[in-house]
Amino acid sequence: MYIYKNLIMATYPEFKSPLTQVWQYLGRNLPYFKKVLGLIDAPTFVESTSNPTSQSSCNQVNNTTCTIDGELCNVYRLQGQVDLSGSDAYVNFLGALTLSQATTLRIISNSSNVLAFNLPTLGGDSATALGSGAIVVDSAGNEAFVDLMLLNPDNSLVINEYDIYLLASATLGLGVTFDCTVNIDVNIAIPKSITVTYDTL
Amino acid sequence: MAETRKIILNDDYGNSLENFALEGKCECFYEKTDGSSEKVLDQALTKGSITAELPAIASDISNVRYKIDLEPAVAYKSADVTYSKDQLRPVEIIPVSAKKYTKKEKIEMIKKQITNKLASLRKK
Numbered sequence: 001m002y003i004y005k006n007l008i009m010a011t012y013p014e015f016k017s018p019l020t021q022v023w024q025y026l027g028r029n030l031p032y033f034k035k036v037l038g039l040i041d042a043p044t045f046v047e048s049t050s051n052p053t054s055q056s057s058c059n060q061v062n063n064t065t066c067t068i069d070g071e072l073c074n075v076y077r078l079q080g081q082v083d084l085s086g087s088d089a090y091v092n093f094l095g096a097l098t099l100s101q102a103t104t105l106r107i108i109s110n111s112s113n114v115l116a117f118n119l120p121t122l123g124g125d126s127a128t129a130l131g132s133g134a135i136v137v138d139s140a141g142n143e144a145f146v147d148l149m150l151l152n153p154d155n156s157l158v159i160n161e162y163d164i165y166l167l168a169s170a171t172l173g174l175g176v177t178f179d180c181t182v183n184i185d186v187n188i189a190i191p192k193s194i195t196v197t198y199d200t201l
Numbered sequence: 202m203a204e205t206r207k208i209i210l211n212d213d214y215g216n217s218l219e220n221f222a223l224e225g226k227c228e229c230f231y232e233k234t235d236g237s238s239e240k241v242l243d244q245a246l247t248k249g250s251i252t253a254e255l256p257a258i259a260s261d262i263s264n265v266r267y268k269i270d271l272e273p274a275v276a277y278k279s280a281d282v283t284y285s286k287d288q289l290r291p292v293e294i295i296p297v298s299a300k301k302y303t304k305k306e307k308i309e310m311i312k313k314q315i316t317n318k319l320a321s322l323r324k325k
Contacts, residue, residue: 050308051315091318093311102216148322157310158276158299159212159221165315169322201308 043079046200051093054166056080056184058097058198066189068106073189075108076196080184082166084136088177089169094184095200097153102160103191105153111185112151119143136180138172146170146178151186203254207292208267210249212277212299218249225271225279227251232264232283246271249297258286267295276300276310 045055061075082092097105112130116137119126128134130149138144152165170178190196208227210218229242242253246269258265269280277297284293302310 050311089319089322091315091322093315096307096311101214102212152318154314156222157314159216159218160214163311163314165318167318167322201304201311 043077045080046095048093048095048200050201053084054080054082054092054094054200056094056164056200058095058188058196060196061187065192066108068108068189072192073106074192074196076188076190076198078164078184078186078188078198082182082184084168084182085179086139086177088172090167092166092168093201094164094166095198097162097164097188098197098199099160099162099190100195101191101193102155103194105155105162106189107151107153107186108189109187110151113183113185114146114149115181115183116143116179117181130182130184134180136170136178138170139175139177139179144170144172144178149182151184202257204257205252205291206255206289207252208250208295209292210269210277210280210295210297212297218277218297221249222247223249223271223275223277225269225275227253228268228270229253229255230266230268231256231258231262232266233261234263235261238266258289262286265289267293269295269297271297276302 043057043059045057048054048056056079058076058078061077064075066073066075080094082094084090110130113127114130114134114136115125115127116135117125119137120141121143126135132148133145134149136144136146146168147170149168152167153162154165155162157163166182166184172178210223212218223246225246227242227244227246228240230238230240232238241255244251244253264283264285266281266283271277271279277299280295280297282295
């Protein structure tokens with residue numbers, strides 16, 4: 001029993017006793033179990049060389065497909081974080097998605113958000129959806145709204161390579177800049193027949 | 202009598218560049234059996250396809266040569282292909298290869314794109 005207890009403790013050292021461990025596990029959700037068992041990996045963001053304030057990853061979502069225009073597609077999850085600071089307009093490169101065959105890139109869901117901290121009027125922080133009107137903090141320390149904030153997959157250089165950019169701008173007055181942190185989380189559907197690689201460059 | 206011919210560029214993977222933004226020019230030459238050649242088309246390219254009115258192919262023409270000169274900034278290589286007149290089709294596909302960029306070159310291209318996009322954002 002002592003050996004068994006030590007074995008369990010050695011495997012999951014964050015728990016104080018096997019009993020605590022059972023109760024704590026019962027209170028967890030299924031993705032957590034899967035992660036502990038090594039069935040899913042937490043994404044590891046990779047910093048972009050050309051844009052060190054951006055870090056991202058793109059991985060296929062296991063056991064998830066969708067059909068678009070009669071074509072069976074795999075789903076890829078692009079996640080990342082971008083810190084915007086010290087400017088009134090930003091173009092941040094996240095990474096390049098290279099497809100074995102050119103196709104329209106379909107972003108089928110978007111859970112990205114914009115974080116702003118220490119808001120003087122509202123108080124506290126804010127998490128708003130990625131888009132025009134997202135709340136940021138300007139260089140005077142006031143809440144402000146962006147004019148434009150969007151993901152910009154761009155294949156204008158090479159037809160089967162989508163360079164993923166985050167664009168943001170706000171007209172706040174001469175010399176006024178804005179800061180925020182953007183969490184990127186989108187699902188992209190790509191036909192099953194196409195192979196995909198992602199490089200943060 | 203003229204005939205209508207569409208010229209479409211395709212990349213290495215068979216992807217059509219028909220509506221893909223490109224810059225360059227497309228020339229077409231009729232090569233005659235006596236070895237001489239006549240330029241019948243010299244048209245600017247703004248995308249990967251053009252539709253041109255070309256002279257009908259006379260009996261003394263042996264080959265049709267297409268010369269695609271793309272601007273250095275374009276990520277595809279220029280092409281120079283010759284078809285015998287028997288191979289000609291109303292829609293002609295010209296293969297162009299994507300340039301192979303090193304990681305460093307691609308990063309430079311990304312940086313230029315960032316500069317261009319930033320300028321567009323500030324104009325808005």
